[in-house]
Amino acid sequence: MAILEVEGVTKRFGGLVAVDSVSFSVEKGEILGIIGPNGAGKTTLFGLISGFLPPTAGDVRFEGRSIVGTPPHLLVKQGLVRSFQIVQTFADMSTLDVVTTAALVRRPLREAIDYAALILERVGLSGKEFLTPKQLSLQDKKLLEVAKCVATDPRLILLDEVMAGLTLAETEAPLAVVRELNAQGVTIVMIEHVMPVIMRAAHRMIVLNFGAKIAEGTPQQILEDKAVKDAYFGDHIDA
Numbered sequence: 001m002a003i004l005e006v007e008g009v010t011k012r013f014g015g016l017v018a019v020d021s022v023s024f025s026v027e028k029g030e031i032l033g034i035i036g037p038n039g040a041g042k043t044t045l046f047g048l049i050s051g052f053l054p055p056t057a058g059d060v061r062f063e064g065r066s067i068v069g070t071p072p073h074l075l076v077k078q079g080l081v082r083s084f085q086i087v088q089t090f091a092d093m094s095t096l097d098v099v100t101t102a103a104l105v106r107r108p109l110r111e112a113i114d115y116a117a118l119i120l121e122r123v124g125l126s127g128k129e130f131l132t133p134k135q136l137s138l139q140d141k142k143l144l145e146v147a148k149c150v151a152t153d154p155r156l157i158l159l160d161e162v163m164a165g166l167t168l169a170e171t172e173a174p175l176a177v178v179r180e181l182n183a184q185g186v187t188i189v190m191i192e193h194v195m196p197v198i199m200r201a202a203h204r205m206i207v208l209n210f211g212a213k214i215a216e217g218t219p220q221q222i223l224e225d226k227a228v229k230d231a232y233f234g235d236h237i238d239a
Protein backbone atom coordinates (compact mmCIF):
# COMPACT_ATOMS: atom_id res chain seq x y z
CA MET A 1 0.00 0.00 0.00
CA ALA A 2 1.29 3.46 -0.87
CA ILE A 3 1.81 5.72 2.15
CA LEU A 4 2.73 8.68 -0.09
CA GLU A 5 1.58 9.51 -3.61
CA VAL A 6 3.03 12.49 -5.44
CA GLU A 7 1.15 13.24 -8.64
CA GLY A 8 2.23 15.74 -11.27
CA VAL A 9 3.67 18.11 -8.69
CA THR A 10 5.10 21.35 -10.05
CA LYS A 11 6.66 24.36 -8.32
CA ARG A 12 7.45 27.57 -10.15
CA PHE A 13 9.46 30.40 -8.67
CA GLY A 14 8.80 33.20 -11.17
CA GLY A 15 10.25 31.94 -14.43
CA LEU A 16 12.10 29.02 -12.83
CA VAL A 17 10.45 25.60 -12.75
CA ALA A 18 12.11 24.17 -9.63
CA VAL A 19 9.97 21.02 -9.63
CA ASP A 20 8.54 19.95 -12.95
CA SER A 21 5.48 17.66 -12.93
CA VAL A 22 7.03 15.01 -10.70
CA SER A 23 5.11 11.82 -9.91
CA PHE A 24 6.10 8.88 -7.72
CA SER A 25 4.77 6.86 -4.85
CA VAL A 26 6.31 5.41 -1.72
CA GLU A 27 5.17 2.10 -0.29
CA LYS A 28 4.59 1.67 3.42
CA GLY A 29 7.81 0.37 5.02
CA GLU A 30 10.06 1.45 2.16
CA ILE A 31 13.28 3.45 2.15
CA LEU A 32 13.18 5.61 -0.98
CA GLY A 33 16.33 7.50 -1.96
CA ILE A 34 16.26 10.77 -3.91
CA ILE A 35 19.38 11.96 -5.69
CA GLY A 36 20.12 14.65 -8.23
CA PRO A 37 22.69 17.36 -8.96
CA ASN A 38 22.75 20.63 -6.97
CA GLY A 39 19.68 22.72 -7.66
CA ALA A 40 17.74 19.76 -9.09
CA GLY A 41 14.72 20.57 -6.92
CA LYS A 42 15.11 17.93 -4.19
CA THR A 43 14.67 20.21 -1.17
CA THR A 44 11.86 22.08 -2.91
CA LEU A 45 10.10 18.74 -3.46
CA PHE A 46 10.35 18.04 0.29
CA GLY A 47 8.90 21.50 0.97
CA LEU A 48 5.93 20.66 -1.26
CA ILE A 49 5.32 17.29 0.40
CA SER A 50 5.66 18.56 3.97
CA GLY A 51 3.37 21.59 3.68
CA PHE A 52 6.07 24.28 3.77
CA LEU A 53 5.51 25.30 0.15
CA PRO A 54 2.27 25.30 -1.84
CA PRO A 55 2.61 23.48 -5.17
CA THR A 56 1.86 25.42 -8.35
CA ALA A 57 0.13 22.28 -9.66
CA GLY A 58 -0.34 18.64 -8.77
CA ASP A 59 -1.45 16.62 -5.78
CA VAL A 60 0.22 15.00 -2.77
CA ARG A 61 -1.59 12.24 -0.88
CA PHE A 62 -0.53 10.89 2.50
CA GLU A 63 -2.21 7.63 3.51
CA GLY A 64 -4.74 8.11 0.74
CA ARG A 65 -5.81 11.69 1.54
CA SER A 66 -4.76 14.86 -0.25
CA ILE A 67 -2.59 16.98 2.03
CA VAL A 68 -2.14 19.98 -0.26
CA GLY A 69 -2.79 23.08 1.82
CA THR A 70 -2.32 21.29 5.16
CA PRO A 71 0.20 23.23 7.27
CA PRO A 72 3.38 21.48 8.51
CA HIS A 73 2.38 21.35 12.19
CA LEU A 74 -0.82 19.48 11.33
CA LEU A 75 1.08 17.11 9.05
CA VAL A 76 3.47 16.35 11.90
CA LYS A 77 0.45 15.45 14.03
CA GLN A 78 -0.76 13.20 11.22
CA GLY A 79 2.62 11.42 11.18
CA LEU A 80 4.57 13.13 8.39
CA VAL A 81 7.74 14.99 9.36
CA ARG A 82 10.75 16.42 7.53
CA SER A 83 14.28 17.28 8.54
CA PHE A 84 16.03 20.43 7.36
CA GLN A 85 19.11 20.45 5.15
CA ILE A 86 20.41 23.51 6.94
CA VAL A 87 20.55 22.51 10.57
CA GLN A 88 18.82 25.11 12.73
CA THR A 89 20.81 25.97 15.83
CA PHE A 90 18.43 27.12 18.62
CA ALA A 91 21.42 28.74 20.33
CA ASP A 92 20.12 28.78 23.89
CA MET A 93 18.36 25.44 24.13
CA SER A 94 19.95 22.20 25.27
CA THR A 95 19.71 19.23 22.91
CA LEU A 96 17.30 17.70 25.43
CA ASP A 97 15.07 20.80 25.22
CA VAL A 98 15.13 20.70 21.43
CA VAL A 99 14.03 17.07 21.29
CA THR A 100 11.54 17.52 24.15
CA THR A 101 9.88 20.31 22.18
CA ALA A 102 9.41 17.90 19.29
CA ALA A 103 8.12 15.14 21.60
CA LEU A 104 5.46 17.54 22.96
CA VAL A 105 3.59 16.98 19.68
CA ARG A 106 2.15 13.80 21.17
CA ARG A 107 3.04 13.77 24.87
CA PRO A 108 2.57 15.79 28.05
CA LEU A 109 5.71 17.54 29.34
CA ARG A 110 6.95 14.98 31.89
CA GLU A 111 6.61 12.12 29.43
CA ALA A 112 8.08 14.22 26.62
CA ILE A 113 11.26 14.86 28.62
CA ASP A 114 11.75 11.16 29.38
CA TYR A 115 10.98 10.22 25.79
CA ALA A 116 13.42 12.83 24.46
CA ALA A 117 16.18 11.43 26.66
CA LEU A 118 15.43 7.96 25.32
CA ILE A 119 15.53 9.15 21.70
CA LEU A 120 18.84 10.97 22.28
CA GLU A 121 20.25 7.71 23.58
CA ARG A 122 18.86 5.79 20.60
CA VAL A 123 20.54 8.11 18.08
CA GLY A 124 23.82 8.01 19.98
CA LEU A 125 23.72 11.40 21.72
CA SER A 126 23.53 10.23 25.32
CA GLY A 127 25.83 12.25 27.53
CA LYS A 128 25.22 15.30 25.33
CA GLU A 129 21.73 16.18 26.62
CA PHE A 130 22.83 19.44 28.21
CA LEU A 131 25.05 20.74 25.44
CA THR A 132 23.62 23.39 23.15
CA PRO A 133 23.44 22.44 19.47
CA LYS A 134 26.22 24.99 18.83
CA GLN A 135 28.58 22.86 20.91
CA LEU A 136 27.89 19.77 18.82
CA SER A 137 30.04 18.50 15.95
CA LEU A 138 28.48 18.49 12.48
CA GLN A 139 27.87 14.74 12.81
CA ASP A 140 26.06 15.21 16.13
CA LYS A 141 24.05 18.14 14.76
CA LYS A 142 22.79 15.82 12.03
CA LEU A 143 21.90 13.17 14.60
CA LEU A 144 20.02 15.83 16.57
CA GLU A 145 18.08 16.74 13.44
CA VAL A 146 17.09 13.07 13.09
CA ALA A 147 16.25 12.85 16.82
CA LYS A 148 13.91 15.84 16.49
CA CYS A 149 12.01 14.06 13.73
CA VAL A 150 11.90 10.71 15.53
CA ALA A 151 10.55 12.32 18.72
CA THR A 152 7.31 13.22 16.90
CA ASP A 153 6.57 9.49 16.31
CA PRO A 154 6.19 9.79 12.55
CA ARG A 155 5.00 7.13 10.15
CA LEU A 156 6.82 8.88 7.29
CA ILE A 157 10.11 10.79 7.67
CA LEU A 158 11.65 12.96 4.95
CA LEU A 159 15.41 13.28 5.58
CA ASP A 160 17.22 15.99 3.64
CA GLU A 161 20.93 15.22 3.37
CA VAL A 162 21.44 14.15 6.95
CA MET A 163 24.74 12.58 5.95
CA ALA A 164 26.13 15.41 3.81
CA GLY A 165 29.51 16.67 4.94
CA LEU A 166 30.26 13.55 6.94
CA THR A 167 33.08 11.14 6.17
CA LEU A 168 32.01 7.68 5.08
CA ALA A 169 32.92 6.36 8.56
CA GLU A 170 30.84 9.08 10.22
CA THR A 171 27.78 8.06 8.20
CA GLU A 172 27.64 4.69 9.98
CA ALA A 173 25.80 6.08 13.03
CA PRO A 174 23.03 7.92 11.15
CA LEU A 175 22.73 5.01 8.71
CA ALA A 176 22.19 2.61 11.61
CA VAL A 177 19.52 4.93 13.04
CA VAL A 178 17.73 5.05 9.68
CA ARG A 179 17.79 1.27 9.37
CA GLU A 180 16.55 0.76 12.93
CA LEU A 181 13.68 3.20 12.40
CA ASN A 182 12.76 1.45 9.20
CA ALA A 183 12.87 -1.94 10.94
CA GLN A 184 10.33 -0.52 13.40
CA GLY A 185 7.98 0.22 10.52
CA VAL A 186 8.75 3.87 9.75
CA THR A 187 8.76 4.72 6.06
CA ILE A 188 11.69 6.87 4.99
CA VAL A 189 12.38 9.14 2.03
CA MET A 190 15.95 10.39 2.05
CA ILE A 191 17.83 12.87 -0.09
CA GLU A 192 21.56 12.18 -0.18
CA HIS A 193 24.48 13.22 -2.32
CA VAL A 194 26.80 10.52 -1.03
CA MET A 195 26.17 7.73 -3.53
CA PRO A 196 27.70 4.81 -1.61
CA VAL A 197 25.55 5.72 1.39
CA ILE A 198 22.26 6.04 -0.44
CA MET A 199 23.01 2.91 -2.46
CA ARG A 200 23.36 0.94 0.76
CA ALA A 201 20.33 2.39 2.47
CA ALA A 202 17.65 2.72 -0.22
CA HIS A 203 15.38 -0.02 -1.49
CA ARG A 204 14.47 2.11 -4.48
CA MET A 205 15.59 5.45 -5.84
CA ILE A 206 14.39 8.32 -7.95
CA VAL A 207 16.61 10.84 -9.71
CA LEU A 208 15.79 14.50 -10.30
CA ASN A 209 17.48 16.76 -12.79
CA PHE A 210 16.38 20.35 -13.53
CA GLY A 211 13.22 19.69 -11.55
CA ALA A 212 12.12 16.62 -13.50
CA LYS A 213 12.23 12.96 -12.57
CA ILE A 214 14.64 11.36 -15.03
CA ALA A 215 14.93 7.86 -13.57
CA GLU A 216 13.43 5.48 -11.03
CA GLY A 217 14.55 2.01 -10.00
CA THR A 218 16.69 -0.12 -7.72
CA PRO A 219 20.08 1.32 -6.73
CA GLN A 220 21.71 -1.03 -9.24
CA GLN A 221 19.40 0.09 -12.06
CA ILE A 222 20.13 3.73 -11.22
CA LEU A 223 23.88 3.12 -11.34
CA GLU A 224 23.54 1.73 -14.85
CA ASP A 225 21.06 4.33 -16.14
CA LYS A 226 22.26 6.35 -19.12
CA ALA A 227 20.17 9.47 -18.34
CA VAL A 228 21.56 9.48 -14.80
CA LYS A 229 25.15 9.20 -16.02
CA ASP A 230 24.54 12.08 -18.43
CA ALA A 231 22.99 14.23 -15.69
CA TYR A 232 25.96 13.72 -13.39
CA PHE A 233 28.84 13.60 -15.80
CA GLY A 234 27.48 15.52 -18.78
CA ASP A 235 27.09 14.28 -22.32
CA HIS A 236 30.23 15.81 -23.71
CA ILE A 237 31.10 13.27 -26.37
CA ASP A 238 30.76 14.86 -29.78
CA ALA A 239 29.50 12.60 -32.55
Ligand SMILES: Nc1ncnc2c1ncn2[C@@H]1O[C@H](COP(=O)(O)OP(=O)(O)OP(=O)(O)O)[C@@H](O)[C@H]1O
Pocket residue numbers: 013016018036037038039040041042043044045085
Ligand atom coordinates in the same frame (compact mmCIF):
# COMPACT_ATOMS: atom_id res chain seq x y z
N1 LIG B 1 12.28 30.07 -2.35
C1 LIG B 1 12.85 30.06 -3.55
N2 LIG B 1 12.74 31.09 -4.39
C2 LIG B 1 13.29 31.08 -5.61
N3 LIG B 1 14.02 30.07 -6.10
C3 LIG B 1 14.19 29.00 -5.30
C4 LIG B 1 13.63 28.94 -3.98
N4 LIG B 1 13.97 27.75 -3.42
C5 LIG B 1 14.70 27.11 -4.34
N5 LIG B 1 14.84 27.84 -5.46
C6 LIG B 1 15.55 27.44 -6.68
O1 LIG B 1 14.97 26.22 -7.09
C7 LIG B 1 15.95 25.33 -7.60
C8 LIG B 1 15.92 24.03 -6.83
O2 LIG B 1 16.45 24.27 -5.53
P1 LIG B 1 16.51 23.13 -4.43
O3 LIG B 1 17.04 23.75 -3.20
O4 LIG B 1 15.20 22.45 -4.34
O5 LIG B 1 17.59 22.13 -5.05
P2 LIG B 1 18.30 20.86 -4.40
O6 LIG B 1 18.14 19.75 -5.38
O7 LIG B 1 17.80 20.64 -3.02
O8 LIG B 1 19.83 21.31 -4.39
P3 LIG B 1 21.04 20.94 -3.38
O9 LIG B 1 21.53 19.61 -3.82
O10 LIG B 1 22.03 22.01 -3.61
O11 LIG B 1 20.48 20.93 -1.99
C9 LIG B 1 17.28 26.09 -7.53
O12 LIG B 1 17.51 26.68 -8.77
C10 LIG B 1 17.01 27.13 -6.46
O13 LIG B 1 17.82 28.25 -6.65
Ligand SMILES: [Mg+2]
Pocket residue numbers: 042043044085
Ligand atom coordinates in the same frame (compact mmCIF):
# COMPACT_ATOMS: atom_id res chain seq x y z
MG1 LIG C 1 18.71 20.59 -1.19
